[in-house]
Amino acid sequence: xxNKIQKARKLAFFVKFIYSYDSKRAMAKREIKQSICSFCLxxxxxxxxxxxDLPMHRLPNGETQGxxxxxxxxxxxxxxxxxxxxxxxxxxxxxxxxx
Numbered sequence: 001x002x003n004k005i006q007k008a009r010k011l012a013f014f015v016k017f018i019y020s021y022d023s024k025r026a027m028a029k030r031e032i033k034q035s036i037c038s039f040c041l042x043x044x045x046x047x048x049x050x051x052x053d054l055p056m057h058r059l060p061n062g063e064t065q066g067x068x069x070x071x072x073x074x075x076x077x078x079x080x081x082x083x084x085x086x087x088x089x090x091x092x093x094x095x096x097x098x099x
Contacts, residue, residue, distance in 0.1 A: 039076040050077050051091035 033046040038054075049071040056066030069090055076082050077089075 035071045037073040037076055038070040039072060039079075039082055042073065044073055046071075047094040049073060049093060050089055052077070052089055053087040054085055055087060 034043050035046045035049055036043050037049070050073075051069050052072045053067050054070055055064035056068055058064055064087070067087060072082065072086070074093070077086070
């Protein structure tokens with residue numbers, strides 16, 4: 001009986017050791033927040049997007065009714081067809097870190 005208790009204690013110690021070693025070594029990696037451009041439908045990191053205002057409805061007389069905000073990538077914001085739709089840039093991309 002005493003032998004079984006000693007084996008159980010050794011096993012419990014070994015399991016605790018392995019568990020603590022793995023949890024320190026293999027921490028979960030942080031995922032980068034991704035968004036999709038409303039114009040080209042390509043996925044990019046969220047920090048590389050412009051946030052732009054677009055009209056909800058265009059009336060027959062050329063006026064707009066309502067505004068919504070949406071992400072737009074750098075490639076699409078320079079296109080002529082996109083520039084005509086955009087009412088204004090609300091937020092520019094965050095500066096990239098220099099290494």
